[in-house]
Amino acid sequence: xxxxxxxxxxxxxxxxxxxxxxxxxxxxxxxxxxxxxxxxxxxxxxxxxxxxxxxxxxxxxxxxxxxxxxxxxxxxxxxxxxxxxxxxxxxxxxxxxxxxxxxxxxxxxxxxxxx
Amino acid sequence: xxxxxxxxxxxxxxxxxxxxxxxxxxxxxxxxxxxxxxxxxxxxxxxxxxxxxxxxxxxxxxxxxxxxxxxxxxxxxxxxxxxxxxxxxxxxxxxxxxxxxxxxxxxxx
Numbered sequence: 001x002x003x004x005x006x007x008x009x010x011x012x013x014x015x016x017x018x019x020x021x022x023x024x025x026x027x028x029x030x031x032x033x034x035x036x037x038x039x040x041x042x043x044x045x046x047x048x049x050x051x052x053x054x055x056x057x058x059x060x061x062x063x064x065x066x067x068x069x070x071x072x073x074x075x076x077x078x079x080x081x082x083x084x085x086x087x088x089x090x091x092x093x094x095x096x097x098x099x100x101x102x103x104x105x106x107x108x109x110x111x112x113x114x115x
Numbered sequence: 116x117x118x119x120x121x122x123x124x125x126x127x128x129x130x131x132x133x134x135x136x137x138x139x140x141x142x143x144x145x146x147x148x149x150x151x152x153x154x155x156x157x158x159x160x161x162x163x164x165x166x167x168x169x170x171x172x173x174x175x176x177x178x179x180x181x182x183x184x185x186x187x188x189x190x191x192x193x194x195x196x197x198x199x200x201x202x203x204x205x206x207x208x209x210x211x212x213x214x215x216x217x218x219x220x221x222x223x224x
Contacts, residue, residue: 042119042202042214043158058211090157102210103148106157 002026004107006091012113013081021076021110023091031096032074033058033104034066036087043090049074050096081114088112117141119215121203126221127193135188135201135218143208149177149188150202152217158202161188190220198222 004025013019025032030051035043045058049068063085065077074093078085091107119139127133137147146165150158164170164179164186176189188201203215 040216042216043204043212044214045211048211096210102206103160103163104212106159108157 004091004093004105006089006107006110008110009108010111010113012115013078015082015114016080019078019081019112021078021089021091021112023074023076023107024072025074025091025093025105025107026072027093027095027105028071029093029095029105030071031094031102032068033092033094034064034074034076035090035092036060036085037090037109038087046076046089081112083114086112086114117205117207117213119203119205119213121201121215121218123216124219124221126223127190129193129195129222129224131193132189132191133193133220135190135203135220137186137188137203137215139184139186139203139205139215141205141207141213144181145206145208145210147177147179147186148204148206148212149175149186150204152200152202154199161201193222195222195224 007022033048034046044060047066049055052071089110092104094102094104096102121137149161152158162177169178174191179186200217200219202217204212
């Protein structure tokens with residue numbers, strides 16, 4: 001059982017290039033999330049999806065887009081990368097359909113450097 | 116506005132007890148989470164509090180006071196492997212998590 005996988009593990013990207021970060025989960029969770037983590041700041045939500053076919057904007061969505069064509073996959077695309085998007089990106093998922101709380105499970109992260 | 120405060124860094128001795136505090140002001144409250152994050156790794160779930168009081172789970176306990184907007188994570192019998200960052204997060208009225216910046220805990224022998 002893999003849980004959540006992310007690819008690539010790390011990437012160095014030239015400014016202006018397009019990049020897609022991949023995220024796949026095998027837990028059949030309905031909800032998925034993309035966060036960025038920067039030194040000295042908490043995790044910040046970029047986009048989320050409560051169920052396949054729907055997406056929503058988080059706290060810092062500008063410059064990013066997502067899609068949720070099926071339950072398992074939730075790719076994050078940077079249309080034209082800028083240096084301020086240098087960060088560690090975490091994908092997470094949770095089952096929000098029932099239970100006492102909605103624990104989020106995290107992927108291993110993608111370290112992205114934009115030069 | 117929404118605000119979550121935690122100390123940036125704490126140091127403790129192996130075998131001792133440490134308390135990591137978290138204060139918050141958020142729009143809506145649907146529970147408070149504590150996560151552990153080792154350097155270079157993903158956050159992992161430690162605890163969840165939605166009602167006032169203490170939740171104990173082995174060496175780790177978490178306390179919540181909703182009226183004071185305050186929580187703490189208590190770690191007992193500290194081990195070197197407990198060296199990590201501890202993240203406090205609030206589930207807001209939209210059931211999204213709002214995260215604190217985290218507390219880096221350094222354990223010394």
